[in-house]
Amino acid sequence: MNTNPVFVALDTTDPDYARQLAERVRPSVGGLKLGLEFFNAHGPDGVRPFLEMGLPVFLDLKYHDIPNTVAGACRAAAALGVSILNVHAQGGAAMMRAALEAVKSVSPSTRLIAVTMLTSLSDEDLPSVGLTPPVGDQVLRLASLTQQCGLDGVVCSAHEIATLRRELGPDFQLIVPGIRPEGSATGDQRRVMGPAQARDAGASVLVIGRPITAATDPARAAREIAQSLGITAA
Numbered sequence: 001m002n003t004n005p006v007f008v009a010l011d012t013t014d015p016d017y018a019r020q021l022a023e024r025v026r027p028s029v030g031g032l033k034l035g036l037e038f039f040n041a042h043g044p045d046g047v048r049p050f051l052e053m054g055l056p057v058f059l060d061l062k063y064h065d066i067p068n069t070v071a072g073a074c075r076a077a078a079a080l081g082v083s084i085l086n087v088h089a090q091g092g093a094a095m096m097r098a099a100l101e102a103v104k105s106v107s108p109s110t111r112l113i114a115v116t117m118l119t120s121l122s123d124e125d126l127p128s129v130g131l132t133p134p135v136g137d138q139v140l141r142l143a144s145l146t147q148q149c150g151l152d153g154v155v156c157s158a159h160e161i162a163t164l165r166r167e168l169g170p171d172f173q174l175i176v177p178g179i180r181p182e183g184s185a186t187g188d189q190r191r192v193m194g195p196a197q198a199r200d201a202g203a204s205v206l207v208i209g210r211p212i213t214a215a216t217d218p219a220r221a222a223r224e225i226a227q228s229l230g231i232t233a234a
């Protein structure tokens, strides 16, 4: 895996624009993230050109279904050759174990991670879905379950890094969105942190979208983030 921890989130349905963006920022990022928006518009054939660029690809589709169905989806996605795939930890232990077996049987190097609690949910939302606040306790419980099931890591907010790193050890992957370099717009992200601060707190991967993709000069924005992490462009 490239030592640059930044995965740029290509959140668009326009494949040409996504490709152009990826080409422009490529020297200064460690990977590309394609999500539901892109995948639902273009499917596996839309993903392949990004795999051919030679950077690791995180396919962020957050599977949540019965074990057999999620295993099948994971097998198909892993066969594409992506580097990171994810499921919802709330799908339960049997689902996560089935997903892991499916992924590793097809592509041992693909990392399978779990989403614990969506960062869009806050303490007030939990009782209505049958859960007890605070969110942080649910995150730790689900992240521990994820680790017990043998998965490679979790997606977490920057403010959960320190606790999860302490409780789950140095090898568990912490994939962190909501990263905002100083001076960039927060947008709809509420709990944000700077790239170097998140990396130093123990993040394994920094998922960064709009601070790069919505910048006037995305190549420069990506380069400045890499520099702030002490990484020189490839």
Ligand code: C5P
Pocket: 009, 011, 035, 117, 118, 119, 120, 155, 177, 178, 179, 187, 189, 207, 208, 209, 210, 211
């Ligand atoms: O533009 P921005 O930097 O906020 O993009 C963050 C990316 O991380 C988006 O693709 C978003 O869907 C994703 N993400 C997130 N929070 C999560 C999981 C994924 O923001 N809990």
